[in-house]
Amino acid sequence: MDENAQTSAGTGGAPAAKPSDMPEWEQRFRAPRVGLPEWAEDAPDRSLFVSNATGTFELYAWDRGTGEQRQATDRPNGTTDGTLTPDGEWIWWFSDTDGDEFGVWMRQPFAGAAAGRDQPAASGLEASYPAGLALGRDGTAVVGRSTDEEGTTIHVVPPGGEPWVVYRHRESAGVGDVSYDGRLLAIEHTEHGDAMHSAVKVAVLGEHSEVFAELDDTEGGTEELGLEVLGFAPAAGDNRLLIAHQRRGRWEPAIWDPVAAEFTDLRLDLPGDVSAQWYPDATGLLIAHTYQARSELYRYDLASGSLSRLDTPPGTVSGATARPDGSVEFHWSSAAEPAVVRNDRGEVVLQAPGMKPPASRPVEDVWVDGPGGKIHALVQRPAGGSGDGPYPTIFDIHGGPTWHDSDAFAAGPAAWLDHGFAVVRVNYRGSTGYGREWTDALKHRVGLIELEDIGAVRQWAVESGLADPEKLVLSGGSWGGYLTLLGLGVQPDDWTLGLAAVPVADYVTAYHDEMEALKAMDRTLLGGTPEEVPERFEASSPLTYVDRVRAPVYISAGVNDPRCPIQQVENYVVRLQQRGHPHEVYRYDAGHGSLVVEERIKQLRLELDFALKHLGLQDRRG
Template sequence: MRQLLLATGIAVALTACGGRTENAETDAQPATGAAPTTLADVELIPREALFGNPERAGVQLSPDGQYLSWIAPVDGTMNVWVAPASDPSAAKAVTQDTARGIRSYFWTYKPGVLLYLRDTGGDEDFHLFAVDVVAGGEARDLTPFPKTTAQVVGVSHRQPDTLLVGMNDRDAQWHDLYKVDLASGERTLVEQNTDQIAGYIADADYALRYASRSRPDGGMDVLRRNGDAWEKQDDIPFEDVLTTALAGLTEDGKTLYMSDSRERNTAALYAIDTATGDKTLIHQDPRADVGGSLTDPRTGTVQAVSVNYLREEWTTLDDAIKADLAKLEAIGPGEVSINSRTLDDQHWLVAYSAAESPVKYYRYDRGEAGAEGTLTELFSGRPALDGKPLVPMWPLELKSRDGMTLVSYLTLPRHADANNDGKADAPVPMVLLVHGGPWARDGYGYSSMDQWLANRGYAVLSVNFRGSTGFGKDFTNAGNGEWAGKMHDDLIDAVQWAVDSGVTTSDKVAIMGGSYGGYATLVGLTFTPDTFACGVDIVGPANLNTLLSTVPPYWASFYEQLTKRMGDPRTEAGKAWLTERSPLTRADAITRPLLIGQGANDPRVKQAESDQIVEAMTAKNIPVTYVLFPDEGHGFHRPENNKAFNAVAEGFLETCLGGRSQPIGEEFKGSSITVPTGADGVPGLADALKSHTQDVRK
């Protein structure tokens, strides 16, 4: 059974719109033709090519191999398309969304039936819809209840007509578990969640086998099913919760996989005999946690695992796919992912990309008896970027002031690195791009944001500061209690490295990021007000007390994690810490230009977070430009809104750092952009707003 436990835990708590050692080996290819010597020599890449709708995304094969599917625009809105696997040119749209569009979908084992998730205006109340591509007709909402966030727990080829879904319509904090009929939409209660279960593991016949439950001390209990009740089987201490988790059962239910950092630092993958409890080490790496895995679609046995330190590295465990993976690795120096595998495992849908190469999709037909198969290129995700002056991303290992290794990534403008060696020929302005979470990480790969900023003349530096995940529990836990403390020191140390290395100069550095990265931006302008020339905050919290008092109710399972890693607003000491580490408390220290972007429906970082800092600055006559989208949430999902905000940010950064910008022009068309405050702070913004007709689509 495919375990589809949606990521609703602490690891994505504040992640949103936004990974890169000196002299590290890289597979970046040298640019062809004469190397540009000035920014003007480099072709300006249109924002539409970078941030507009991709031509195709999320390409998959159905489990029976009959259909090829993808997400692509219909009249400018992303919808699901389906074609016979033998004839991609015969594709037809099978959904009819005209508003936010569809961003994720997957096939069931019922022939011709797929599912997709959709929220309203970015509120993250994701409903689950079913589409029968054979029978046709409109999509069916399988979770038609208000204020409900669906969690898909299991899909099994042994139960092709049903699936397991968690729904929180009875209790907003906890998801009850249901079996849902794909044809009728009828739901049957499997378990009412009165035990505060955070996540379930069921076998291929939908029998409940394991579960996890958070504890008041921030740790986690691993539970095993015994008849109709749960009994505690294992204990995960607080310090291991972000790096230890159940990872699924094999088809026969005899093996439980677990990612585990207990009695070690980095998370290793183990196989546990469900009958005896014997535990076998499958793979480990002292540098980083075990991350991704490939499992046999028929047996659920893990066949390969990945570890991502500087770059993702795969290790094959099953010789049956060794030739296949070797064939895929030969596509190029970038990174390969397998989007889907048919149930008979004869056909794979493969995606390939590199930092300077947007995604391309391939069909892979496996060979006989372990021989390599046949690879057929299907589509480019963004053909508009073919031939454009995209640039490499360079992995780095930087050192913090107290000796910690900070895996980071540097992207340089093409004209600033003529010999393509990852070292700046002369200093250029730089954007410190801070990831969200903070319990997440930056990594190598294609990034429209990095390419956009580099094309506009800026070096881009992204830093995995302490508290980031993926590098072992010690590194993650080193961030506990260090918001606006050592986590911020790491960012400052990285900036100093860039100045000392000749990447940039100390007066030409901006800080920018989304979610926690937005918070880091506000911290940069309030706690270290002379370090950055300006800042761009996207959906970042300004007041940590109000942040923790307004989290979504279904975050209850990891709320204690939040309070122990930050501060507890239920105690006087916790309130004091949260107040002291809140940028709002130091708003009057801001002296550098600030651009804020916010979604009005953000369920994680409420609009009030941005409103508070804007009001505080306005009251003290401190200039700020505030961009608000009424049909967005935690980040800007609609391409029209994303392009609109980036058009504003581009002009803002040009004024601050002196790069270049593409005029706003018609970039607001189709967007819902509003600018409650500070339109005069960005060249051309006020005029563009005068001629703009707002288009709100939820």
């Protein structure tokens, strides 16, 4: 279809005009957005996608044949975790309590029904943290569950039958995939105790399921290498499993047939990380290539071994899927251009109704010498600034830590640009996308390694004339919030103020209160529990350095957060209060962030007000 015949999410006609009295930064948050549609494997006209068209991120059902769309979920704090059964008859979605991530799977008919259409999807299973889900064509579901008491359990839920356990272990694990015919189950696990590097088991599903094949790159070497399940081949009787490995120091795809015990290494001549998924006819792979904070797509033909690049603009593809008709749909954006769902034929596939978000500023690449090698930073300069600076500058630190900032559209950084700030984002050691060695470098000196890289980029920003050293803001959410609080104490002379959202503030208390999967990650990062390696937890905890903090501190936290629980934040705040240190705290009724648009706007407005007040700057919101 052409761009004049775009499909809109939800109800509504032509895009509404942008309110003249609404600042552009708020428009970017309020403008309706849509995610990449997932489609049912055996009913490709039935799709499921996420949108914030109502002001809260929820799941939407879309019948492509009729064009009909409907909102499938409606909860005060939003819903984003859902999937379709292969036949497209049912929508499964995860129901937690106010963002605490602890709950059960529900389901409803795709076509919708009267009130009360939602029902428990896996009867007999108690609430837990989710650990993966795979839905078979015969109605069988494989449900992964994680609890503090039991670790990880994976249950097989036959249609109309009682659930039974196919896998259990104290360490973190998860459902990988179920084969097309439902015979084989792939499980990712970390039984070896390294939560950053998974191994894979494959079992035959049945009343007496047993593991018959294993692939474990952590054995037999001094370096632990991770594996990831990408999916079984979408064809009956085809036992091939697509995986990702790190045997050459970066993520690359390979094909493993656990039945025939055959491993096919796909050596693709592409720098950076490479992931893949099957084309629906199983004759090729859709390749996602990520390199230096940008991404692109390719088709790899399995018969010929040829690699063909698909037409995607420079920027970031945050998700892609190959359709049965051979087309590829993808979710794309750049730092300057808002996100759009289009296909490789140049057509816009899905577009939300209402106003469109204003564009923002392009990103510049900066490479800075650091103690562990070249550090990649992404820099944006405000429009209408005087010359090349210096500007008040915010270092917006990404979470994860196994994540990376990319050339992608984001309403938060764009808001700071609108207020005259330069924005710097650092892909510090621990970030993905720069090889396994870069990602794994932060072990044992957690937080301190990342701050060395952030500090090196800060020095560049000041010496280059970009940043005003008297107006430097350290900011971030989740792991970025943790690094913000840690940085304010470890580097007290470097930062003018700090903005920490859902942070780790007291590492020992956080460890004891957080969800089990994150306990496993912390044991991997720090080499043990707080009782086993107390000196490492002390060295990496922001609470250790709270009395050295000089900059005013703003903290926001979700009271139901299972990842960075509220009590450890309160412990840090008490120490600030005891010192009489300037700070503000905002607590909100949600989990690890919010899916409600107005709440996100409120939080950013509070951060802006705090920064402008303490930096002595004028509010430029209009």
